[in-house]
Amino acid sequence: MAIFPPQNRLWWKEPLSGIEITWIGVAFVWGLVMFGTMVGWHFVGKQNLSNETYRINPNAFGEKVEAMVERYQVREEGDTGIPVVHPAPGTDIYMLGRLWEWYPVLELEKDQKYRLHLSSMDWQHGFSLQPQNINLQVHPGYEMVLTITPDKSGEYAVVCNEFCGIGHHTMVGKIHVIDNK
Amino acid sequence: MAVDTQAPSRGFIGASYRTCPETGLKVCSQAEALIKVNAVVAVVFLAVGGFFGLMVALTRWPAVHLLPADWFYLLLTAHGADVLLFWVIFFEVAVLYFASAIILNCRLAAPKFAWLAFVLMVVGAVLANVAVLQGESSVMFTSYVPMQAAPHFYLGLIVFAVGTLIAVFCFFGTLVIAKEEGSYEGSVPLVTFGAITAAIIAVFTIASGAIILIPTFLWSIGYISHIDPLMYKVIWWGMGHASQQINVSAQVAIWYAVAAMLLGAKPLSEKVSRMAFLMYILFLQLASAHHLLVEPGVSSEWKIFNTSYALYLAVLGSMIHGMSIPGAMEAAQRRNGFNNGIFEWLRKAPWSNPAFSGTMLSIVIFGFLGGISGVVMGTEQLNLIMHNTLYVPGHFHATVVGGTTLAFMAVSYLLVPLIFRKEIMFKKIAQWQPYVFGAGVAGISLFMMGAGTLGVARRHWDMGFSDAAMSFDYPATAFLMMGLNGIAALCAALGGLMYVLVIVCSVFFGKARTPESIAAFPTLPKTGGAATVTTYGSEAHPKLPGTVVLVSVFFVAFVLYYYVNWKYLSEVWPLS
Numbered sequence: 001m002a003i004f005p006p007q008n009r010l011w012w013k014e015p016l017s018g019i020e021i022t023w024i025g026v027a028f029v030w031g032l033v034m035f036g037t038m039v040g041w042h043f044v045g046k047q048n049l050s051n052e053t054y055r056i057n058p059n060a061f062g063e064k065v066e067a068m069v070e071r072y073q074v075r076e077e078g079d080t081g082i083p084v085v086h087p088a089p090g091t092d093i094y095m096l097g098r099l100w101e102w103y104p105v106l107e108l109e110k111d112q113k114y115r116l117h118l119s120s121m122d123w124q125h126g127f128s129l130q131p132q133n134i135n136l137q138v139h140p141g142y143e144m145v146l147t148i149t150p151d152k153s154g155e156y157a158v159v160c161n162e163f164c165g166i167g168h169h170t171m172v173g174k175i176h177v178i179d180n181k
Numbered sequence: 182m183a184v185d186t187q188a189p190s191r192g193f194i195g196a197s198y199r200t201c202p203e204t205g206l207k208v209c210s211q212a213e214a215l216i217k218v219n220a221v222v223a224v225v226f227l228a229v230g231g232f233f234g235l236m237v238a239l240t241r242w243p244a245v246h247l248l249p250a251d252w253f254y255l256l257l258t259a260h261g262a263d264v265l266l267f268w269v270i271f272f273e274v275a276v277l278y279f280a281s282a283i284i285l286n287c288r289l290a291a292p293k294f295a296w297l298a299f300v301l302m303v304v305g306a307v308l309a310n311v312a313v314l315q316g317e318s319s320v321m322f323t324s325y326v327p328m329q330a331a332p333h334f335y336l337g338l339i340v341f342a343v344g345t346l347i348a349v350f351c352f353f354g355t356l357v358i359a360k361e362e363g364s365y366e367g368s369v370p371l372v373t374f375g376a377i378t379a380a381i382i383a384v385f386t387i388a389s390g391a392i393i394l395i396p397t398f399l400w401s402i403g404y405i406s407h408i409d410p411l412m413y414k415v416i417w418w419g420m421g422h423a424s425q426q427i428n429v430s431a432q433v434a435i436w437y438a439v440a441a442m443l444l445g446a447k448p449l450s451e452k453v454s455r456m457a458f459l460m461y462i463l464f465l466q467l468a469s470a471h472h473l474l475v476e477p478g479v480s481s482e483w484k485i486f487n488t489s490y491a492l493y494l495a496v497l498g499s500m501i502h503g504m505s506i507p508g509a510m511e512a513a514q515r516r517n518g519f520n521n522g523i524f525e526w527l528r529k530a531p532w533s534n535p536a537f538s539g540t541m542l543s544i545v546i547f548g549f550l551g552g553i554s555g556v557v558m559g560t561e562q563l564n565l566i567m568h569n570t571l572y573v574p575g576h577f578h579a580t581v582v583g584g585t586t587l588a589f590m591a592v593s594y595l596l597v598p599l600i601f602r603k604e605i606m607f608k609k610i611a612q613w614q615p616y617v618f619g620a621g622v623a624g625i626s627l628f629m630m631g632a633g634t635l636g637v638a639r640r641h642w643d644m645g646f647s648d649a650a651m652s653f654d655y656p657a658t659a660f661l662m663m664g665l666n667g668i669a670a671l672c673a674a675l676g677g678l679m680y681v682l683v684i685v686c687s688v689f690f691g692k693a694r695t696p697e698s699i700a701a702f703p704t705l706p707k708t709g710g711a712a713t714v715t716t717y718g719s720e721a722h723p724k725l726p727g728t729v730v731l732v733s734v735f736f737v738a739f740v741l742y743y744y745v746n747w748k749y750l751s752e753v754w755p756l757s
Binding site: 038141147165 | 284481
């Protein structure tokens, strides 16, 4: 009984039963396999996060975003007044989160690489690309850089999935992926 | 403090005891009173927090959408604090006192400090609730900076943590007294060993909480200008996730205890079960990383090592318990005469006893839904397609509600007759309670995980994005999932209500246990309890075909589900 002291005081010398040894072996090997899968995906998989991050002042990040908007703006998104930018493929692109919007709207070309920079101007936000379901955490003061290759064209939403106050549910951004001309 | 070591059987002067008529154990009256008050307050927080949870689920049911946004976030914050923290920790303090003073047959150390601990915990918990209900602290249970709550929100949590720490040290003190006074022979029982695991992890947890919450409190009153949001998360989750490992340890200890008390189950091997607990102490704390897998500023190496608990060694611990507890039950049942076929031992188990059915459902929901989803979600790359979606609450409702809460409910049906010495009232309701609650919780978990797989965000008032400048339509299946989640939440709430009704009525209005009623309806059946005490020892190499089948099913489900998610991942945009 597990609620009484072991009657055999030398309980650590008792032999193990076959089923226990087998199960421990199976579970241990499975743990190694799962560990190996994570490591291995860095070599064979296409979906790995970069480790590239910089500390940045939110205002400095905001200036970089504005510079991109000025250079690459092509139109406004519907009647929202939010600029749509079409940066050159292979370049650095920026998206910032703030209460309560993702700024600006990006228009990307299919199968092109972009270096996406993410940061927040105020609180933490969650970059949740739908319906892809790619989810990244966005911190104020940290600039996360990752290389993305949109491989399907279409209209994607960026939902905020880190609670950021009363207007959290209105924080939706957009990324358009268009076919190459 | 002078301890009369010459006459340990008389115990400390001033400590009074009764002898339990059912187990023959000596029961310290101070320990008994403290178990009672902590358990009662725990149930109050479960009732309040559970009600808040139902409000949240009804708001997320798109067709109902009950609360306005400000109330939704307010009650979601209160729900997290009340059930994830206050309900489980109050109950765990009761479990710690039970696993030390009662099981080790000795007096509780420093009962005045234990009462102080209780008072501090109540004050802290009430203060945090007041702060949240005032409406200035709707920051979610995690209170990520730079979002700021009212100072007394952090202060309440700190006071609660100080109280908990004092209670944990009363537990350690009791262990020392038991050893000094020789109240038990040899090593501590396995259940106490599990409780020690929980207490050690609790100390680590509270230390992490103090390191981060005290500066955050000072920041909220203006004494510190800046708290780094990433550092906050690393340390906060040292508390937030490690505190869930207190739950796991306590709940596994309860699984062993119920199996022992009802079936006379002995661990297949003391050595293996204790090693598994030791692995929790050594590796579970690394789990802070589970919350930082898609964060900037943390390297892949750090993530892989920590998120896997080194080499999945804490998962190994849980998988060992997941085999050894059903194995111990099967061995005991076969010894009790249910030896036909593969599953007679399971079929003829006491399924109408809520302590047993609750424990079994807790094991199944924790293992199959909570355990597997936790490992999958805690995989570095797979977290990309799950982080902050409803998959996360889907997972932890399976572990904390289906696993821990259901285990605590199950053991309550033993604590009421043994510690409160009251008959369980409404026996039929009690008999159905774990099934109703278990079905509801399993539904909540599965439907939230389903919605999360479809991308639905957690902690989000409106999946229809009303008033948003730009919109997005989740697939219709996701809306269906949230409707089903609402129905499952109603079922779980009914199960919770049944539990509160049975336990509160039994404790306050139940008939006292008499020698006659104990003889007629023993809490511990003769096959368990005293009958097997004399033949304690590791189980002698039995054949356990039923357990082999059960763990094989589990293993196949685990492997398949794990790789299905890698397939999902491989279909999203390449990232590097």
